[in-house]
Amino acid sequence: MTIEDLQNICYKLPGVTEDIKLGEHLCFNVGGKSFLFTYPGGTPPSASFKVPDEDFEEVSAKEGLQPHPYIARYKWVLAADINSLSKKEWEHYIRQSHALIASKLPAKTRKALGIS
Numbered sequence: 001m002t003i004e005d006l007q008n009i010c011y012k013l014p015g016v017t018e019d020i021k022l023g024e025h026l027c028f029n030v031g032g033k034s035f036l037f038t039y040p041g042g043t044p045p046s047a048s049f050k051v052p053d054e055d056f057e058e059v060s061a062k063e064g065l066q067p068h069p070y071i072a073r074y075k076w077v078l079a080a081d082i083n084s085l086s087k088k089e090w091e092h093y094i095r096q097s098h099a100l101i102a103s104k105l106p107a108k109t110r111k112a113l114g115i116s
Contacts, residue, residue, distance in 0.1 A: 001086075001087060005087065006038060006047060009094050014114045015030045015031060016029070021034070026038045028094075030098055033105065035049065035097040035098045035102075046079060046080050047082050049077060050096075051076075051077055052075070052100065056077070063084065064084025064085065065079055065085075
């Protein structure tokens with residue numbers, strides 16, 4: 001997996017934009033809210049995503065994953081190496097994170113982005 005692979009997965013979802021946060025993190029957003037943080041400059045590259053509250057313990061305990069050191073309280077998981085997950089797993093977790101973040105957006109914003 002590469003950062004470009006993650007980017008391609010993200011851009012299959014509605015309303016996605018990207019920006020740089022904290023100086024060096026490539027972030028993918030929906031409605032101005034981040035759903036995937038990547039660190040392309042890391043060795044190896046890493047990425048973080050949000051999971052449902054009820055899945056947090058199980059997902060963050062998987063090999064290669066851990067609670068994100070700064071935002072675990074919001075149920076964010078860190079993949080310290082993006083290659084620790086398969087493309088299929090990344091597709092699942094990115095779609096899930098996008099849906100979780102999008103669900104918190106105002107209805108008017110979701111409608112404007114084409115999200116039901």
